[in-house]
Amino acid sequence: MIYTMTLNPAIDYKIVCERFELNQLNRFKKASLHPGGKGINVSAVLNNLGVQNEAIAILGGFTGRYLLERMKKDYRLDLKPIWVEGDTRINIKMTVDHETELNHEGPRVKDDIFEHILSIIRNMKKEDLLIVSGSAPSGQRDAYQQIAQLCDDLELRFVMDTPGDLFHQFIDHQPFLMKPNLKELNDYLLMDLFELDEIIFYGRQLIFRGVKHLIISLGERGSLYLDQEKAYLAHPLEGTVISSTGAGDSMVAGFIAMYELTKDPKLAFIEAVAAASATVFSGKLATHRDIQKYQTKVVIEEL
Amino acid sequence: MIYTMTLNPAIDYKIVCERFELNQLNRFKKASLHPGGKGINVSAVLNNLGVQNEAIAILGGFTGRYLLERMKKDYRLDLKPIWVEGDTRINIKMTVDHETELNHEGPRVKDDIFEHILSIIRNMKKEDLLIVSGSAPSGQRDAYQQIAQLCDDLELRFVMDTPGDLFHQFIDHQPFLMKPNLKELNDYLLMDLFELDEIIFYGRQLIFRGVKHLIISLGERGSLYLDQEKAYLAHPLEGTVISSTGAGDSMVAGFIAMYELTKDPKLAFIEAVAAASATVFSGKLATHRDIQKYQTKVVIEEL
Structure with a gap:
């Protein structure tokens, strides 16, 4: 459960x-x-x-x-x-x-x-x-x-x-999962990271300390997924932001839902991004239909 | 009723x-x-x-x-x-x-x-x-x-x-009763009344227009009662103001309660001032006991 x-x-x-x-x-x-x-x-x-x-x-x-x-x-x-x-x-x-x-x-x-x-x-x-x-x-x-x-x-x-x-x-x-945004990560690490390769390098330190899955929100630059092996960047989807309330929660729900089903972190990350986008663009918590719609539009780049 | x-x-x-x-x-x-x-x-x-x-x-x-x-x-x-x-x-x-x-x-x-x-x-x-x-x-x-x-x-x-x-x-x-404070009265009359005799003069205009009983709150100067015949000034009671929320409502309740009982506007005005004071000094709506306590302390001057 x-x-x-x-x-x-x-x-x-x-x-x-x-x-x-x-x-x-x-x-x-x-x-x-x-x-x-x-x-x-x-x-x-x-x-x-x-x-x-x-x-x-x-x-x-x-x-x-x-x-x-x-x-x-x-x-x-x-x-x-x-x-x-x-x-x-x-x-x-x-x-x-x-x-x-x-x-x-x-x-x-x-x-x-x-x-x-x-x-x-x-x-x-x-x-x-x-x-x-x-x-x-x-x-x-x-x-x-x-x-x-x-x-x-x-x-x-x-x-x-x-x-x-x-x-x-x-x-x-x-x-099992942590989902800071870049500001939170910087505050925690007492750093001022900005470049992707730095973020990945220091993000990996958290993985080595025991975080299993790490998603870092980069705002307009999309979001980043890290685990012990992989690093994925999800480009932000196009759309009009109505409200970001609940976007992070939708991201967690999307990741967990798909991970429990497939044990595939890449698919889980795609679902996470789709769920967050569905919430941001609708102004209410993501529905299944909206998540499915955005799922097909998420572009993931392996770094 | x-x-x-x-x-x-x-x-x-x-x-x-x-x-x-x-x-x-x-x-x-x-x-x-x-x-x-x-x-x-x-x-x-x-x-x-x-x-x-x-x-x-x-x-x-x-x-x-x-x-x-x-x-x-x-x-x-x-x-x-x-x-x-x-x-x-x-x-x-x-x-x-x-x-x-x-x-x-x-x-x-x-x-x-x-x-x-x-x-x-x-x-x-x-x-x-x-x-x-x-x-x-x-x-x-x-x-x-x-x-x-x-x-x-x-x-x-x-x-x-x-x-x-x-x-x-x-x-x-x-x-039957109106209870403006001086600012409200001034706003209504488009005047800038301050002296007691002016306030009484213009307050009486409201009485002539049909207001039966008029109480005007003067803040630190106490409050004034007017009807067709009488003008009374109640000096403010001494005490520490906790909250003025509900003071005006207590004043209305006090006046009405005593007027219905005695038909005496002076007694009703005393009860009104006592009730308002009880509320202001206790920070909650006036109780019967508190109103009785302040009733004996109200000083009324006939003008």
Whole structure:
């Protein structure tokens, strides 16, 4: 079974203002609520691809219940909730001309809840795969370190997709897949890599440290796949970007879905790029049909 | 029966940020949700004072359900919901050093819903009192004008407490009570009144136009009551201001509660000032006990 875990999901409150003045009353007409969380997004795209999976999420309060309902309705996704006190957070994404984000840290997760999460992982089987995505919850800052350590001990394959500063918590526990963008990679390595051959050279250092599959997003230059043997560059697809929200999560879902089916990293990388593109160009999480459409258009170059 | 009507309630999402930079990612730790709306607040304080009343509110979606539940839980207030499509709006109050407000216009109220509201009013009795508070809903910009006209036709006493720019919609329909602050009064009259005798002189013009009871908030200078015969000044009470949210609504509730009991405007004005003070100094809607406490401290001067 493939499991996703979202320890700190959020509802995004997207608002569009004509003007914004600090310390004043501002009015907006356009507003929408987008329940999500990176692991939940991965599960939704896996669902769209017909891949069986279980989406575990820490939820709280009326916003948690709303998230549960909306995921069921929009993606036929039955979340497995772990309920905590407090409300699932609401983050604000305010667009005036550019986007300003206001992110809440989320409800506090107590030790007994986190222990329950570890016990769920202890019951997983060796052929399972665990994808943990998004930020660590309040009260459990070393959650990723503990989960990675446990997966390592259990020889359980895991993927962690987190804000860059958490890389150090799991990188030495042999993650199955890592998906930094170039900025995150540079921040982690304290480098300023730009040229492809440098990126491949230093990316390989991560492979030698135990990362099995590495995908590095290069923005307008496409994305790069590395493992112990191969290096592939996927050129970016042409299209109009509607929203990049969920693109990274779609990439993870695409890679995992195809890898589990074929064990072929090249095919998996193509599916990953197609899934990310389908999300970016549609402005909503990739559907199976859209992924199939973009799959045929992905151009891969072996380096 | 006393009725309150909240045509465009809101949940306030209060967040406290250490820093705020436009077009960047900002994080916040403190956040809280405050369901409310001006008419709902009036009803909650009337409830606290043991005055029977009915709180009619237009609600929508999961945020509407949340507002309903919270009012029941926090104030034993059973709202009479009128459900519309869309979600009850979430407004953002962001405090960095000062407060920045981001207000949504709220869900659209269609004509059939508004017609239903008018029919509720048509069924009210002459001894009833209707308090309509807050902003007009999207889609019904002249809601206040229509309701005031109807109340006038039915000889039904009504109070409207709205953002200043809506005064002109009801001022000629003989409202029972009006409660502008000095800025709102000045904006309405296109004047720049400051001295008490000027304020009383021009305030009386509103009385001559049909306003039965007029309370003008003067900020640090206290507040002023006017009717056809009397003018009273209430000196401000001493205390530490925690939050002025709901102070005006408490003032309306206090005035109405005591007026219905005694028909004495001076006693009603004292109760109004006590209720507003109780809210301002406690940071939550005035309780009966707090109002009683401040009642004895209000100093009224006849002018």
